[in-house]
Amino acid sequence: MIDPRLLRTDPEAVRESQRRRGSSVEVVDELLAADAARRSAIAAFEELRAEQKSLGKEVARADGERKQQLLDRTRELAAEVKQRQADSEAASARFDALLAGVGNIVADGVPEGGEDDYVVLESVGTPRDFAAEGFEPRDHLELGELLGAIDIERGSKVSGSRFYFLTGVGAQLELALINLAMNKALEWGFTPILPPALVKPAAMEGTGFLGQAADDVYHLERDDLYLVGTAEVPLAAYHSEEILDPETLPRRYAGYSPSFRREAGSYGKDTRGIFRVHWFDKVEMFVHTDPADADAEHRRLLGYEKEFIELLELPYQTLELAGGDLGLSAARKFDCYAWLPSQDRYREITSTSNCTDFQARRLGIRGRFADGIAPVATLNGTLVAVPRVIIALLENHQQADGSVRVPAALRPYLGGRDLLTPVR
Structure with a gap:
């Protein structure tokens, strides 16, 4: 969540951030009113509670009629204090609920606009000219079927639409990508982690995935646990309610886990193949750091993503997303889009977000800094989302014979193999 002090000292900055997100600006006035009501209710409760404590001491010293008067007042106060406490808790709950819906403060320099208003920062590599090579490129599903690598039909039979099996070299490709990603992460100084894929509500709420993204989350009601849509969630919550020594920062983690997404609102989009699915495996980078170093750390994560894509020899673009396309927790976000020959366009394969102290404040992750204890900053970045990278690999490196x-x-x-060959 944002710092409540910013709301009180510079509400215009919060309004401007909300405007750039395309979110409610009016909520700022509602928050200010709710904050005033909350503080007033707390003050009224504390005033009566102090009187109650004072009377308790007087009763112990009084006798006779005076003692009876004090006891009568004590009984009256007990009911009043209970009501004031309930008022205070209700006012605080309203304020907290409103504050939880306010997105992180959009960073300076983030482009204006919505989903289509991203800025292309660079294009790296040149897409192949398949026409000059004398053949029409196949899409990843056709290639996957030829290679015996992807089985959509049985995935749908067993689990439903947007599920799949990776078989043969498809499964080997996933393991190769995961191993390459983890080895690179180790080389860059990350600690490898295999996190749980089920988390408590506090972890999901703390990372901002129960707000605008709630419809995309799988919830196991009987256990009140959530299936994570990204390893970002357990990695963020790893240090929840902890105070970290600044000498140990930044703490860089690379988590490998399955990711589960309902893909709510995507009906009819990317229905062919494995681009948009309900389950996939992913390696996610995550960093806890001093807020003063967050921007530099963000650029570092983007650099690692680019380096990995270049190792895979894929043409790609780096994009900065507009304020209206940021998730609740992100103050700034960069995406990398790989070229997909079958679609004749670039599509997203990685992203990295600077969440400043937004998630840490919600999760209670703090550092013991020189000027006092304060929230740390958190950042995340996808190193490899397996299905989309497999799509890009198959399509960009295909040969005329499949x-x-x-x-x-x-x-x-892959055992030294330099070519994957059709099995059918």
């Missing part, structure tokens, strides 16, 4: 060239960086993880 075989697929293996990038040099992946060959050690």
